[in-house]
Amino acid sequence: MMNADKFAAGVIRLRWLILISTVVIVALIASGATSIGFSSNYRVFFSHDNEQLVAFETIQNTYSKSDNILMVIEPDDGNVFSKETLTAVKDLTEQSWQVPYSTRIDSITNYQHTEAEADDLLVNDLVEFPDEADLDKVIHVALNEPLLLRRLVSPEGHVTAVNITVQLPQVSESETPEVVAYTRNMAKAFEAKYPDLQVYMTGSVMLGNAFSEAAQKDMTNLMPIMMLVIIVTLYLLLRSFTATLATVFVILFSVITAVGLFGWLGWTLTGPTTSAPTIITTMAVADCVHILVSFLFNLRNGMPKAAAMQESVRINLSPVFITSVTTVLGFMTMNFSEVPPFRDLGNTVAMGVVAAFFLSIFFLPALMMVLPISAKKQARxxxxxxxxxxxxxxxxxxxxxxxxxxxxxxxxxxxxxxxxNDEFIGYFKKSVEFRKDTDFVGDNL
Known part of the structure; x- marks a missing residue:
């Protein structure tokens, strides 16, 4: 108890040194965030020594590495075998060769159909000239060829697909967004040119990009909303603008510290790790509320400001420490996970919780001592x-x-x-474009 008293008194006495040192340290750590990249590669969910991943990459290294984008076309009239639709499919097939890193394009129009003529075998595109195509022949071949049916054309003939095979060099994390952006622009231009056709896009490249986009969107949209809710709730409960402001500083510094260390360690952001700031925020708020509630209670009961804070730190130091240690240990157990992003999440949250603990017992009391605060007695x-x-x-x-x-x-x-149920598609809300397109493809193709 005496040690806690001395500690609390020391924090109050050295408040300016603590404030300045904290700002400098957090600023230095924050510089690591500038090197953080975002991975949209689904391979990040597997360890380098994962047996399935090793086998998969062995096959790819032996033959070829490839991912795909599947562009499914739905005509308004429900018939993909009309000359107008076949012309559009052929046009999209030819345009798809311009997609970055594309190595192969497959569609019903460029399918290599083999037929015998006398003693010769002729191999040609199934639809070489749409205006002159024998539609009955095209329908017969497409609906009876296993390589086309349910792969590039539906049994009902109401949707068809163009499959773009891409071989990403995997040199930069910008490769997938580059491919997706180009393909989306191409699809938009295609729909403008052929207003009677709708395009739906899915595939492994779109899946990886969807994880990246969803995570970044959540960080951009949810964090501000969460902070607003926290600020309003804290103010309503604490009835102190100063205490609310101090808590916000602790939250921001805790998150910045964790993200900065994340960058200094050379880790890459993924879908799971983007939820770390939310978890860290929760723990930081809990630490601050412990100390602030006791401080305000003491203050409103007539204690001097310094004595009120010293008493609050004294009685809350042990509970906050125990809570932080057990939380850190809990999240550190995520290192036993076979999924690297979950290990990164656990370690990032652990770093943030440690930062929140030190900020709440050093920075928070020091900041409260230099900020003005009124102590109106509360109704009983x-x-x-x-x-x-x-x-x-x-x-x-x-x-x-x-x-x-x-x-x-x-x-x-x-x-x-x-x-x-670990279906990747189910990770996304049904309102997400990738989820809607993929569900449509699964239901119709």
Missing amino acids: NKSQAMQNLATFVIGHRKGVLLGTGLLAVALFAAIPLNQI
Whole structure:
């Protein structure tokens, strides 16, 4: 207890040194964030020594490395075998050769159809000249050729596809976004040229890019919303603008520290790791609230500012430390995962939680001591409400224990209802363009 008192007194006494040192250290660490890249390669979900990945790459190294984009075309009239649609498919097939890193284009128009003529075997595009094509022959071949049916044309003949095989050099993380951006622009121009046709895009390249886009969109949209909710909630609960502002600083510095260290370690952002700031924010808020609630309570009960903060740090140092240590240990166990991004997530959150702990016991008290704060006495109804809750729990402890125990058993019994379902497509909401296009392709092709 005496050590905690001395520690709290030291933090208050050296507040300016702590504030300046914290800002300098966080700024230096933050510079590491400039080197962070975002990976849209689905291979990042497997360790380098993963047996399945090693076997897959062995096959690719032996033969060829390839990914694909599947562009599915749906005509408004529901017939892909009209001369107009075949002309459009042939046009898209030829344009697709301009897609960066494309190595092969497959469609019903350029399918190499072999037929005998006397003693000769003739190999030609199935649809070489759409205006002169024998539609009955095209339909017969397309709907009876296993390499085309349900791959590049539906059994009903209402949708068809152009498959673009790409071979990414895997030198830069910008390769996948480059391919996707070019293909989207090409599809947009195609739909403008042929307004009676709709294009849906899926494939391994689109999948990898969808993970990247979804994660970046979540970071851009959800973090500001979450911060706004936290700020409003903190202000309503603490009734102190200064305390709310100080908490926001701790949150930002905790996240910046974790992200900066992430960059200095040379790690690459993936879908799972983008959720780290959200988790770190939660822990930082919890640490701050522990200290601030006690501080404001002491202040509003007439204690001097320095004494109120010293007492708050003294009584909360041990609980905040224990909470932080157990949280760090919990997230560090994610290093046993076979999925590298989950290991990165656990380590990043652990670094952020450690940063939040030190910021909450050093930076937060120091900042609160230099910021102005009013100490209006609170009405007793709030304290009385908590007192009534405590009295109820203590007075009905057996009933509360029995009730929570039964609830826990009921929830435990529902565990077998959980299902393991690791379908990548299901990671995305049905409103996401990639999910909608992929579902359409799965239902129609």
